[in-house]
Amino acid sequence: MSLTDLFDPDSIAVIGASQTPGKLGNDAMANAKEFDGPVYPVNPSGEGEVYGYEFVDSVEDTDADLALCCVPAPATPDVISDCGEAGVGGAVVFAGGFAESGERGEQLQEQIRRTAQEYDISILGPNTAGHIIPHRSVFSSFVPGFDDIETGDVAVIAQSGGVGVTATFQLDREGYGTAGMYGLGNRVNTDFGDVIPAVDDDPETGAMALHIEGTDRFDAAVQAIDEASTPVVALKSGNRVDEFVQSHTAAPVQAGDHYEQELTDAGAVMAESMTELLDASRVLSTCPTPAGPNVGLVTAQAGPGIMMADYLEERNVNFPALTEETRERLDDILLGFTYDQNPVDTGRPMPEFGEVIDAVGRDDNVDIVLVYEIFEHSLGYPVEELEQFTSEVDKPVVFTVAGPSDALAEDRQRMEDLGVATFNTPERGAYAASVLAETSR
DSSP: OOOHHHHSOSOEEEETOOSSTTSHHHHHHHHHTTOSSOEEEEOTTOOSEETTEEOBSOGGGSOOSEEEEOSOGGGHHHHHHHHHHHTOOEEEEOOOOSGGGOHHHHHHHHHHHHHHHHHTOEEEOSSOOOEEEGGGTEEEOOOTTGGGOOEEEEEEEESSHHHHHHHHHHHHHTTOOEEEEEEOTTOSSOOHHHHHHHHHTOTTOSEEEEEESOOTTHHHHHHHHHHOSSOEEEEEOOSSOHHHHHHHHOOOOOOHHHHHHHHHHTTOEEOSSHHHHHHHHHHHHHSOOOSSSBEEEEESSHHHHHHHHHHHHHTTOBOOOOOHHHHHHHHHHSOTTSEESSSEEOSSOOTTHHHHHHHHHTOTTOSEEEEEEEOOTTTOOOHHHHHHHHHHOOOOEEEEEESOHHHHHHHHHHHHHTTOEEESSHHHHHHHHHHHHHHHO
């Protein structure tokens, strides 16, 4: 089964398209209209146009590769059959009311599974928020605002549409966009083991953020993660509320400990929250792979630096002693009241702060550079020094920023463009560094 029509279509049909704002078929059209190729609003009751596209009576009147099914569950089996007759290769089924809802829903889901098998249709869902791939102008979702999401490095593959939507908007609010959001829903014939290889092949994807409630095809998911060249971060939820989970995406009841062991053995990093899931994915997509787990911490404010050091010590992250050569270089830069061990503290931002980062980063004992600095208008961040460092030294730099958002935005973006991962709290920066240390072991 190929996912090309689903994720890289040449044309899209919106079945159940509507002119009425607020209806599912209207919201789906509002997003689909951003596609670069033909878009067909399909509705035999439709008259005139919607978003500039003329209604057509049937999907068989189109040459669509991908169908967005905006119809209720009972009507879906016939719609999938029509798609098969029309040669559609991929379909997104938004409606709920399938296997998650009881025996009648299970029967409906089995009907669409059999029809999809007969016609070789890849189905995302049912019971999904759909998917978006901004760099392909594919916005196959009914979620308002998804058509404004920019391209980023992290792809979100979420069993829950709500989790996928929340993660996507969090990335967007923080200025990162997404390489894609894939809501799997009930996974009638497109599961983690199918989507992960397809996303792994996407050159725009720097890391995959997985949300998993449960799947009866877990072995295929583990194998796909093990074979992927793209870093994978996973969050397993639904470990204590079995009935709630089953009523959501019809997920099987499976122990979280088993998932964590298998996923970790396959090379995934485990996260415990949405923010950890995205931060780990971001740092793995942005930074070069460290040669080892040793962190050099440089801070311009001791209090946040101590918090970061505590966080990393609790996670058994190494703070190696600096070499004598580095210590001598620091002695020439630092004022006497500062702390010149590892961590290194300068007391406050200073014009030579970039030199301090450079000295610690070039130390032979340091594999990962972690920085905390509060923004000062007179100094800014040491972007020039970081530009030289990152061009000459292949080590990850994690920079924790603080200050007025508008004031530091330009320097922060310049650092991100250099491959320096930036975070805005001590804990988030320290967590990102701990992920890099974990993946180097």
